[in-house]
Amino acid sequence: MNVQDIRQLFPILNQEVNGKPLVYLDSAATSQKPIQVIEAIDKYYREYNSNVHRGVHTLGTRATDGYEGAREKVRKFINAKSTEEIIFTRGTTTAINTVAASYGRANLQEGDEIVISYMEHHSNIIPWQQVAKQTGATLKYLPLQEDGSISLDDVKETITSNTKIVSVMHVSNVLGVMNPVKEIAKIAHENGAVMMVDGAQSAPHLKIDVQDLDCDFFAFSGHKMCGPTGIGVLYGKKKHLESMDPVEFGGEMIDFVGLYESTWKELPWKFEGGTPIIAGAIGLGAAIDFLEEIGLDNIEAHEHRLAAYAMERMSTIEGMTIYGPKDASKRAGLVTFNLDDVHPHDVATVLDAEGIAVRAGHHCAQPLMKWLKASATARASFYLYNTEEDIDKLAAGLVKTKEYFSDVF
Structure with missing residues (x-):
């Protein structure tokens, strides 16, 4: 079953948020539910x-x-x-x-x-x-x-x-x-x-x-x-x-x-x-x-590909800090990051205006935030229903976020 077929099994993904097709990148907080469930x-x-x-x-x-x-x-x-x-x-x-x-x-x-x-x-x-x-x-x-x-x-x-x-x-x-x-x-x-x-x-x-x-x-x-x-x-x-x-x-x-x-x-x-x-x-x-039915091995491999692609796309954005291993093969399907001079909640708010759902905050890991020397971070997390197109939209949204706050300040 390919990812487009899988997506059709998740009714919630077939909607618009703020006039834009939903891009759900918050599965580490909670995943969406297929019609079978x-x-x-x-x-x-x-x-x-x-x-x-x-x-x-x-x-x-x-x-x-x-x-x-x-x-x-x-x-x-x-x-x-x-x-x-x-x-x-x-x-x-x-x-x-x-x-x-x-x-x-x-x-x-x-x-x-x-x-x-x-x-x-x-x-x-x-x-x-x-x-x-x-x-x-x-x-x-x-x-x-x-x-x-x-x-x-x-x-x-x-x-x-x-x-x-x-x-x-x-x-x-x-x-x-x-x-x-x-x-x-x-x-x-x-x-x-x-x-x-x-x-x-x-x-x-x-x-x-x-x-x-x-x-x-x-x-x-x-x-x-x-x-x-x-x-x-x-x-x-x-x-x-x-x-x-x-x-x-x-x-x-x-x-x-x-x-x-x-x-x-x-x-x-x-x-x-x-x-x-x-x-x-x-x-x-x-x-x-x-x-x-999908196969956990297939899910893991799909998420590794998405993480690698996301890190590749996001690392080209000036002022981007990505936390965790640089080698995508050593990480699960999520990318936690910060944009210079932009608070993570502001990043999440601008992305939400583009229909993109990410998580922002301390992620219930305040001791780790202290170790990272960050008060908060933004996080994009992927699952079996996400695509490279989702990540392209995330990257475009982050560029737009950076440009918006550059104009403001």
Whole structure:
């Protein structure tokens, strides 16, 4: 299926914004949804809307089959050993918070270390700050190389026998850096630590194999991979999940409730308290079907081509600063940049007038902004439905932005 055929499956792309055809370059924030996902969610609500697990009536059975069927699709998508290792959450943020609150609090004490990096999203910083305060553990940061990448020599130097948890993003949402998480996990395990991977920016774009990565936990969100908002996944090795306590209590996750004591269901349900995100899971399952039909290898290759083309076009613009690796083969499908003397929000505003959607701000990565010596940046991020023509329009829009502010000042 070529990119023009793919684009036809995304109804939202067939519109004008400010009188111009929409050019959507903000998929790292949230991706658009293909008609297959929209129809799968619509069908659930129209034809078999019901709660899961509890009822024996027909609609309840169909809803349960759809929900648990989506869990199996996720298991295969990331090559987990068992559906017991697949926990549905509200997203990456909830998944990381679950590990920090449950595994972290139970296994950390004063003198222990948590290791993360300067490039982390706030969702992979704040939970560890909080658990460090609660347990007395020390939070340490992996340094970055000049291009924003992580050196394995620095990993070996930073992770010690006192390190109990390492949590690193697979792909940076700002720099586009693809981190060597498999190698980092090996070093973590050699020092007796567990490895958490923030896969929010990798699961939509790369073929994931959690067994090959040998990570202990892996988190990602549905809305960045053509699925609905409000649904995500926490993968955890069974041995860890079995030892962890739930962090939300109520219906669905219980086995027996007495007046003063209660017991929990087996995995994975003990971590899914309350009515689960049924429509979201079904929509995520449809998104996985869609992505696998296109092929994750094809998606990755397409985005590498777009990133290389974007860097080539944008680097010719005077006053352009591009952050992250200069070699497009070493980055994911996004380009973060600044134009001299033009605030990123002004860049995004002028581009929006041309129908071009980009992200501007600190991208939930304020420590990284400080490391870059930038208060904010603009970011263009690409996905399977973007084209070289989109990038040509972006480049033309940036030239227009520069000319506009040159005339103003």
